[in-house]
Amino acid sequence: MWCCIYCGSQSDKQFPSEHVIPRSFGAFRNNLTLHCVCGTCNNFFSGQLEIHFARATGEGVVRYRHGMRESPAPGADSDRFIARISGPGPLLGLQVRLTVNASRDGLGFDWIPQVGFQDESTDIWHWFTEDRLQLEFLKGIRFGSKVCFAVPNRADWKRLRDKVLSLGFTLGTEQQFEEIAPQTKMDARIGWSFDEVIRRCVAKIAFNHLAYITGQERSFLQREDFDTIRQYICRGPAPDQVDPNVVFIRNTESQLGFSSPAPIGGGHLIVTAWDVLGRAIFSHVSIFGALSYEVMLCKNYAASTAADSWSF
């Protein structure tokens, strides 16, 4: 009899392979796989959690770097992931869409039509995508500010210009359509939502790892001690519950850039252990060495006096 460590469902047949580290992050010589996760949970994890972790994060960009995906960024419809020009100058803060560059050896980007308004006191340009050209988003912008358009073509420029005029802004009489010369290199900074979906996916990798190193031992993994983490992974916090705060980022500054040295080793690292008192079980998860997450699998293991029977 097989029993799922997440939902508890039982089956006479063996469950499909669940990978401790999602397959989208690579195939390994000694694949870490489990057979204690049912097909329903397996499908839910891949379709609802892993897909976002693999596409709309910094780790997703590194996947592209390792040739594990065709595109470095999620589709235009994703609002979880954003890339902005980070080099000094008027384009600072301009949103761009990461793409494959012409020689396919690095990152390029596409322009996203935007309007910039200059803050006269600081000279800084504030950029707005078309969907944010609304008075409610432009509250801090003074009428009469200098306006600049970052557009890939004339049709976009005309459309955005009409929109700016319709909002009551006036434009100078000398409008010119200037092209920015091709740049050999522009720095960009990426950001993404470290939201519940991403946190639950990281927690799932950690709990999978615990299952792997403890031999998928049912009587251990199904203990109430793990109910908090299990429910969080499967369902997230209940509507009337606060987030249980079990997944943290331990290093916030990370270099994922193509020009910067690769993160140490460039591989994945998972360490699951007891805390020094032998009460809590936690896991450190680092995918590609990009960021380091800490997952609290169990804050206070009830049978901690018998902890030495689970030495891992």
Ligand SMILES: [Zn+2]
């Ligand atoms: Zn299940």
